[in-house]
Amino acid sequence: MDIANQLQRQFMDYSTSLHREGFVDDQFTQLQKLQDENSPDFVVEVASLFFEDCEKLINNMARALEQQQGVDFKQVDASVHQLKGSSSSIGAMRVKNVCIAFRSFCEAQNREGCLRCLQQVTHEYSLLKNKLQTLFRLEKQILAAGGSIPIVE
């Protein structure tokens, strides 16, 4: 039981830091609350869907921005819009914030600005993916040690 307590501690500290550093917001907490015995993998599944979404959308944006003949900013914007929607629904705050800035550059048809945002959004997505994978690993360890996963508000 001692190991489980230690791990729970670690989990809570890690969770708190994710919130504090803005990686996730309250929406993510809501997701964690939705998970129950009937759907024990809900958050992991939603996170996987989100990462798939990210990869697909980031590729779309990159391709659209590469067009030498002239960038279709509407197309880029459509992908950013979708990513903004998914990221706010899952609580991926930093990704969402980059999307907000990204949309302004699309509207202004500013290719340089868009490319910068694309870089940023790719970066934030990787960071978040790592962070969440660490979090999920901790959860698994807690469960394996016989403990339960605390909800961190």
Place this chain on the structure above:
Amino acid sequence: MVLGKGASSSLSMKMADGAEDMVNNNNFTVLVVDDDPLIRKLHDMHLKNFGLRAQVVENGKKAVDLCHVGANFNLILMDREMPVMNGAEATKELRAMGVNSLIVGVTSCGSPNEKQAFMEAGLDYCFEKPLTPDKITFLLQELNKNN
């Protein structure tokens, strides 16, 4: 009620056959219309938490088709941007068909103009994503008022 046994199985039906046995606090039927599987999953889970069973479809046309064959929903959660038929078109068609369910837009908000145009298609309310327990509570209150 919803579709009979002979209905097309190309839709993603969440209703089990023994639906009557299901403990459903509210007895309200909900349709979630969104092209993003992430959002469909999220909304379905949120609704489940309130004891609501939702059907989920991935575009406006599927929603219209469902209602066309006689499906009846108390609440329809409609995304704005979808392929094949978007939320505004679907809402217009549903209203033209005489559907008077509570239709609520759930969108990653565009400009106030876009929101306005969406409302004018026939929505009762338009919320920004994400759906939250507060918003669902509010909608349940509205549904209880009307029934």
